[in-house]
Amino acid sequence: MADHLFLRACRREPVERTPIWMMRQAGRYLPSYREVRARASFLDLCRTPELACEVTLQPIDQLGFDAAILFSDILITLPPMGLEVAFPESGPKIATPIRTHAAIEKLHVPDPEAELPYVMASIRLIKQALADRVPLIGFAGAPLTMLTYAVEGGGSKDYAHTKRMLYGAPESAHALLDKLARTCAVYLEAQIAAGADAVQLFDSWGGIVSPGDFREYPLRYAKRVIELLRASPAYAARKVPIIYFVNGCAPYLDDYASSGADVLGVDWRVGIDEVRRRVGDGVALQGNLDPGALFAPPSEIRTRVADILARAGTRGHIFNLGHGVLPETDPEHVRAMVTAVRELSSTPAS
Amino acid sequence: MADHLFLRACRREPVERTPIWMMRQAGRYLPSYREVRARASFLDLCRTPELACEVTLQPIDQLGFDAAILFSDILITLPPMGLEVAFPESGPKIATPIRTHAAIEKLHVPDPEAELPYVMASIRLIKQALADRVPLIGFAGAPLTMLTYAVEGGGSKDYAHTKRMLYGAPESAHALLDKLARTCAVYLEAQIAAGADAVQLFDSWGGIVSPGDFREYPLRYAKRVIELLRASPAYAARKVPIIYFVNGCAPYLDDYASSGADVLGVDWRVGIDEVRRRVGDGVALQGNLDPGALFAPPSEIRTRVADILARAGTRGHIFNLGHGVLPETDPEHVRAMVTAVRELSSTPAS
Numbered sequence: 001m002a003d004h005l006f007l008r009a010c011r012r013e014p015v016e017r018t019p020i021w022m023m024r025q026a027g028r029y030l031p032s033y034r035e036v037r038a039r040a041s042f043l044d045l046c047r048t049p050e051l052a053c054e055v056t057l058q059p060i061d062q063l064g065f066d067a068a069i070l071f072s073d074i075l076i077t078l079p080p081m082g083l084e085v086a087f088p089e090s091g092p093k094i095a096t097p098i099r100t101h102a103a104i105e106k107l108h109v110p111d112p113e114a115e116l117p118y119v120m121a122s123i124r125l126i127k128q129a130l131a132d133r134v135p136l137i138g139f140a141g142a143p144l145t146m147l148t149y150a151v152e153g154g155g156s157k158d159y160a161h162t163k164r165m166l167y168g169a170p171e172s173a174h175a176l177l178d179k180l181a182r183t184c185a186v187y188l189e190a191q192i193a194a195g196a197d198a199v200q201l202f203d204s205w206g207g208i209v210s211p212g213d214f215r216e217y218p219l220r221y222a223k224r225v226i227e228l229l230r231a232s233p234a235y236a237a238r239k240v241p242i243i244y245f246v247n248g249c250a251p252y253l254d255d256y257a258s259s260g261a262d263v264l265g266v267d268w269r270v271g272i273d274e275v276r277r278r279v280g281d282g283v284a285l286q287g288n289l290d291p292g293a294l295f296a297p298p299s300e301i302r303t304r305v306a307d308i309l310a311r312a313g314t315r316g317h318i319f320n321l322g323h324g325v326l327p328e329t330d331p332e333h334v335r336a337m338v339t340a341v342r343e344l345s346s347t348p349a350s
Numbered sequence: 351m352a353d354h355l356f357l358r359a360c361r362r363e364p365v366e367r368t369p370i371w372m373m374r375q376a377g378r379y380l381p382s383y384r385e386v387r388a389r390a391s392f393l394d395l396c397r398t399p400e401l402a403c404e405v406t407l408q409p410i411d412q413l414g415f416d417a418a419i420l421f422s423d424i425l426i427t428l429p430p431m432g433l434e435v436a437f438p439e440s441g442p443k444i445a446t447p448i449r450t451h452a453a454i455e456k457l458h459v460p461d462p463e464a465e466l467p468y469v470m471a472s473i474r475l476i477k478q479a480l481a482d483r484v485p486l487i488g489f490a491g492a493p494l495t496m497l498t499y500a501v502e503g504g505g506s507k508d509y510a511h512t513k514r515m516l517y518g519a520p521e522s523a524h525a526l527l528d529k530l531a532r533t534c535a536v537y538l539e540a541q542i543a544a545g546a547d548a549v550q551l552f553d554s555w556g557g558i559v560s561p562g563d564f565r566e567y568p569l570r571y572a573k574r575v576i577e578l579l580r581a582s583p584a585y586a587a588r589k590v591p592i593i594y595f596v597n598g599c600a601p602y603l604d605d606y607a608s609s610g611a612d613v614l615g616v617d618w619r620v621g622i623d624e625v626r627r628r629v630g631d632g633v634a635l636q637g638n639l640d641p642g643a644l645f646a647p648p649s650e651i652r653t654r655v656a657d658i659l660a661r662a663g664t665r666g667h668i669f670n671l672g673h674g675v676l677p678e679t680d681p682e683h684v685r686a687m688v689t690a691v692r693e694l695s696s697t698p699a700s
Contacts, residue, residue, distance in 0.1 A: 159642065162642075166642070168645040168647070211619070250601040251621075269557065269558070269601045270561065292513025292514070292517060293560075327510075328510050
């Protein structure tokens with residue numbers, strides 16, 4: 001497994017072609033996923049290892065991605081912390097968002113094996129079902145992103161509650177981020193112990209702040225997670241690649257590489273060649289096709305894939321979308337992307 | 351009026367201190383604005399020159415900004431184009447969004463004096479009421495931003511309909527953008543003829559695309575607006591500064607200056623010093639405090655103002671927020687920002 005294409009690319013070792021996976025690859029764009037969802041709620045899927053395993057494997061079996069990613073949700077850690085979350089179709093909702101220091105003090109750093117047992121069971125089951133065909137990526141929400149959900153109570157347009165806490169009550173923000181960072185670290189540690197071959201920290205809303213505040217909040221706590229993780233016995237035993245993804249990373253490129261991750265995720269709003277110039281050669285890069293570009297005809301998708309492959313180069317690149325695939329995407333257009341990456345990145349036999 | 355601080359800064363001429371205004375300065379954070387809104391709907395405000403004039407002047411009288419901006423909404427041009435818009439508290443809604451080429455062909459480029467007479471009447475009334483105290487900024491939504499509203503039917507999380515059109519039906523996208531650009535140009539031209547001393551093109555959602563698509567869509571059509579505008583008799587007579595604002599401009603800095611605008615707006619997610627390095631000295635810059643930073647205590651606001659002033663330098667800088675002020679903002683914190691800009695940017699008497 002350590003020799004798998006995806007893991008070698010994460011370590012910037014030579015590869016015979018560029019590996020590809022896709023954020024939200026197990027999701028609503030796939031008819032087979034929608035069939036499973038017709039008989040079970042989103043939370044049931046996350047909490048039933050057989051169902052999580054079934055949908056995790058669908059894109060591997062049907063589209064041939066080079067890595068599987070655990071079917072789950074970043075907010076799954078909030079209930080055991082003490083914050084109930086509902087998942088209606090309109091997006092996640094927290095009925096009693098965190099707005100006071102007292103509420104932060106009541107939150108609890110969970111024991112993942114005891115309090116999120118279905119996640120660990122899912123990982124073990126998926127690993128068995130994959131039978132070493134491709135590596136399995138575990139994941140968690142990065143601290144700042146988790147804070148936005150906990151504080152806003154769901155998605156947000158302007159993150160006013162988040163910013164009121166960050167700038168108006170920074171001691172509360174740091175206390176909350178500290179708990180979220182410790183939760184994130186033990187959760188990823190447990191996923192590695194259960195069998196995850198790589199882990200990704202999703203900072204989906206890490207890009208809502210100024211460059212100075214990026215260092216003070218999202219980056220600082222992502223770094224802390226990565227340090228805690230690297231110091232853990234589970235990591236020491238397996239040394240799996242750590243991926244850090246900030247959606248909207250362009251303003252922070254001078255600092256991005258200092259996260260300590262092995263791989264940096266790159267969204268679609270920046271040239272991956274510019275990211276490489278600014279972050280240097282010490283990390284692998286993952287990205288960065290606009291999920292919306294999959295609405296283009298297959299010939300145009302192929303042109304855009306070729307452009308990204310040329311900008312990224314052959315060393316230390318994992319092809320991915322710049323954010324999660326859109327539910328309205330035609331799976332045949334996804335297939336066109338996968339085929340283009342496989343064909344266009346292959347080293348000709350010499 | 352041509353010698354006013356704000357206009358000199360737009361032209362990169364020497365100034366005795368940095369001018370300041372604030373996007374959405376006439377808005378819900380002001381108790382006096384909420385009083386007017388209690389007796390009139392949002393659309394009534396936009397369509398009644400006396401009310402539009404009253405709220406436009408409130409932040410000038412109460413907080414001492416160096417420029418007024420017409421109270422209106424970028425979507426106000428859609429109904430005369432043939433697209434009805436409602437403005438409930440939850441945000442604008444278009445009941446029949448544009449999804450077909452036939453729908454685009456039915457849209458009409460309005461005659462602003464005939465079809466948006468209340469806007470022109472508002473400008474004339476505001477100019478009279480201001481009595482040359484400060485310049486008046488007119489504005490319009492940039493073509494790509496207007497397309498997102500027309501196509502999505504309101505705000506959006508992922509702009510899936512927009513991207514389906516841009517990448518799946520580019521000929522439709524170009525046809526729609528062309529009509530929106532011509533509308534935008536004649537509308538700004540009429541505002542200048544009515545008395546606006548500067549105009550701003552808001553590309554609030556210009557930042558949702560890759561750098562290549564930025565050149566192909568938002569930038570290309572903003573350029574077209576600016577070219578059409580500069581070729582107009584109204585512009586030739588007064589040569590007012592043209593401001594182009596892309597929210598989320600960081601990924602596009604190598605191209606941003608080629609818009610042809612005199613002033614570039616800078617959101618808060620990028621250092622204004624980096625923007626200056628990348629766009630060169632040919633344009634003025636406007637920005638870039640995080641609207642959320644106004645939740646910080648006044649002493650911290652002052653520190654952040656000082657940081658931006660130091661990064662921006664004294665030549666060709668207009669202080670502003672990086673996006674519209676948040677409705678939850680304390681007006682006294684806005685006052686702290688204005689005071690800090692006035693005090694910290696003043697050239698000591700020599």
